[in-house]
């Protein structure tokens with residue numbers, strides 16, 4: 001077996017098309033942020049042969065090499081030189097490959113030490129072996145090139161096999177190709193393309209045995225491996241990655257940093273295989289997947305432990321009661337709800353994909369406090385199968401998982417739609433298939449009432465107040481729906497689906513249209529969770545950014561009061577099914593941003609620094625919930641006034657969060 005260090009050096013595979021300069025720059029920044037120093041990228045012979053090719057590689061290779069140790073993979077026949085006119089064809093003149101590689105080393109040899117000769121030669125899409133029975137042409141072509149590369153002082157990597165096939169490697173040994181090879185590449189995509197993958201160690205062992213048989217001292221590297229999250233299973237991607245970190249190899253390369261752009265073709269065609277499009281550790285909109293978040297937050301070496309900690313735990317033995325499912329249970333409202341239910345001995349399943357920055361901390365807190373009384377499922381509500389599995393186990397669902405920021409919904413309305421509307425539909429559909437479905441509480445929002453243009457507002461020195469007497473107690477459920485912003489549309493449409501499913505499928509489901517909630521465990525960002533965000537900024541001596549003039553009014557509700565309201569709804573769900581309730585702090589807790597700043601100044605002992613920017617799309621000037629309908633039905637009303645609540649949260653943030661955890665989050669997603 002190769003000599004090896006404890007952890008292999010981990011590189012990333014990222015290929016670029018001619019002209020993708022912006023993507024290259026973004027890649028450099030993103031990989032530097034992760035501390036990655038190894039990059040495997042393609043040098044396309046076909047591109048090099050095109051008119052723009054030379055100029056492109058003249059720029060690309062020095063640019064990349066100034067930041068990374070490069071492993072170029074030299075592949076793809078120019079169609080005009082092929083036996084058939086395609087990039088996977090053997091060239092008519094086999095020596096052309098070595099000659100071009102020779103020129104490549106002359107031009108760019110200073111930028112790399114190793115060169116990989118072809119990509120996946122035993123994969124028909126990459127090398128059409130039906131035009132080269134028994135790979136004779138391949139062995140001759142690459143044998144020549146490898147010989148020359150070594151003469152020119154370069155080290156050679158035999159293009160990574162996919163699938164890993166020791167008998168194919170043996171054939172290369174028989175052709176005497178291996179004697180010019182320093183490293184044998186292997187590729188693996190367990191549970192994506194490699195269905196009967198027997199584990200990395202088993203594969204490495206077999207390849208090593210074949211190398212020994214041919215008395216070849218080449219090392220083994222994984223030059224490409226990865227996991228596609230096309231089914232939104234990001235934990236599995238992180239698990240597959242974690243498996244690499246203990247392998248007895250010097251180097252492994254993970255494919256890839258970014259998902260493939262949907263407008264691109266793959267080697268097999270346009271969207272013929274959806275799995276090809278989701279191998280990134282970042283989504284196309286720049287937001288991180290779970291693996292990226294863990295890597296960035298805790299560092300490479302900590303990933304296996306973090307992944308272990310996220311694996312599902314079995315619930316304590318035989319709870320009498322069926323558990324309650326909390327989607328988005330690692331989030332702010334979810335964590336508070338889980339904590340409350342567990343304190344009442346009610347078992348809980350948390351279902352969350354951890355996409356909200358900072359929520360891993362909440363999950364760790366819950367796990368530390370409640371051990372295996374809380375069951376954790378790291379999954380995405382966009383995955384109907386995972387949703388169905390979870391829904392079948394429970395007595396009630398608190399559905400909180402959502403894309404929660406209006407701003408993100410404006411930049412990425414599709415993701416907002418998928419998560420908020422399709423995710424909710426997945427839950428409803430799982431429920432309607434069951435004979436005795438659980439009940440559901442769905443958290444909608446005041447944004448479903450739009451910008452409330454009919455409100456006549458008086459502008460005072462520190463707030464807006466409505467002049468129409470009809471609104472003195474706030475907005476009640478008779479207010480016509482008017483969806484503004486993609487977030488308003490997705491949440492509002494889901495709100496309507498919940499009520500309608502309750503009606504036509506006879507499900508027990510209730511909707512809470514919530515105003516601003518605040519309290520402990522809130523990862524307050526500028527985009528969502530403004531009360532917490534203001535406090536966190538003050539505690540860090542940072543400037544608070546106000547969008548608009550700060551006179552906009554909200555009725556804010558402390559999360560403990562919300563949890564009580566939700567529990568009343570759960571316990572009385574038979575009476576409330578199909579209903580929607582406005583829930584918030586109400587007129588007594590209506591307060592403007594400027595007024596909140598005053599209370600913060602009082603708690604903190606000094607005025608916060610502030611700056612002012614433009615109004616944001618979808619921001620209401622005034623929104624106060626009239627929660628009379630729910631109050632009449634349950635006698636519920638908030639117990640914690642806004643003044644007390646803000647001070648409570650200030651104290652909690654000071655005591656519970658060490659200084660470095662109180663960093664304000666600038667935005668939810670890149």
Ligand SMILES: NC(=O)c1ccc[n+]([C@@H]2O[C@H](COP(=O)([O-])OP(=O)(O)OC[C@H]3O[C@@H](n4cnc5c(N)ncnc54)[C@H](O)[C@@H]3O)[C@@H](O)[C@H]2O)c1
Pocket residue numbers: 327328329330331332333334351352353354355356359379380381382399400401402403404419423443444445446491513514515516517518522523529
């Ligand atoms: N907090 C408020 O002021 C407020 C106001 C009105 C409505 N709401 C609604 O209440 C709910 C809870 O809000 P919150 O403040 O706790 O938000 P949060 O962002 O703190 O929590 C949401 C959780 O959902 C998870 N999540 C996001 N996308 C997911 C997906 N595709 N699959 C699985 N999990 C996913 C996130 O990782 C996060 O843990 C949301 O539906 C929100 O729209 C909140």
